[in-house]
Amino acid sequence: MNGTRGTLIAFEGGDRAGKSTQAKQALQWIRETLREPAVLWHFPNRHSATGRLLDTYLSGSTELTGQVAHLLFAANRWERVEELWQLLDSGSHVILDRYAYSGVAFSVAARGLDPEWCLAADRGLPSPDLVLFLDLDPQLASKRGNFGEERYEQLVIQQRVRQFFLDRLFQSENWVRISAEQPPDQVQLQCRRAITEMLPRVRSLPLKLLW
Ligand code: 2DT
Ligand code: MG
Numbered sequence: 001m002n003g004t005r006g007t008l009i010a011f012e013g014g015d016r017a018g019k020s021t022q023a024k025q026a027l028q029w030i031r032e033t034l035r036e037p038a039v040l041w042h043f044p045n046r047h048s049a050t051g052r053l054l055d056t057y058l059s060g061s062t063e064l065t066g067q068v069a070h071l072l073f074a075a076n077r078w079e080r081v082e083e084l085w086q087l088l089d090s091g092s093h094v095i096l097d098r099y100a101y102s103g104v105a106f107s108v109a110a111r112g113l114d115p116e117w118c119l120a121a122d123r124g125l126p127s128p129d130l131v132l133f134l135d136l137d138p139q140l141a142s143k144r145g146n147f148g149e150e151r152y153e154q155l156v157i158q159q160r161v162r163q164f165f166l167d168r169l170f171q172s173e174n175w176v177r178i179s180a181e182q183p184p185d186q187v188q189l190q191c192r193r194a195i196t197e198m199l200p201r202v203r204s205l206p207l208k209l210l211w
Helices: 019-032 049-059 066-078 081-089 100-111 115-122 155-169 184-202
Strands: 008-012 038-042 093-097 130-135 175-179
Touching (some): 008 019, 019 038, 019 093, 019 130, 019 184, 049 066, 066 115, 081 093
Parallel strands (some): 008 130, 038 093, 130 175
């Protein structure tokens, strides 16, 4: 460790855009090629108490009001925030497969909640240095394998989520849009390019907080 902090990199996008695949490959590349420590986290983390409840909500076997679901998704992040700061402070990069952006986008798009109310629940979490937004037309996403299995995997919801990402969230300077219609190798190259460009620029700066 050379005393520099790790960076926080979030993958965002609709369902079936390839986030998990790309995040795994980016993790491997940071570890093996850049030779720096890195971990990959997925949100929601379905293994904690909040996550087990959210898993039953997403699979459709539990009903929750929109507000309760939203707060549980946010709590599912807050319960790991100390560990997150520790990792970053220790010099490890942390890659996130979904984060608070999904939290707001899905609660607004699928449950009709007020965006400002939604944003408040995640306010104060560490803000990613880089958000890789894997953008895929929901019509194409819906043709990929297993689409439709979980609660929010419906065309109209995915279209509203995408619009919210593009209209409301994409304005931030740390967002990079990558077309997920490209072959996976191309997508990965663009992710690596964005990470390479970001690293020297942010590492001497403190992490910001959402929002
Ligand atoms: P995965 O398919 O990636 O496991 O996501 N979601 C996710 C929310 O509604 N709020 C959140 O805060 C997060 C992180 C998006 C499962 C679904 O959960 C939705 C898809
Ligand atoms: Mg999913």
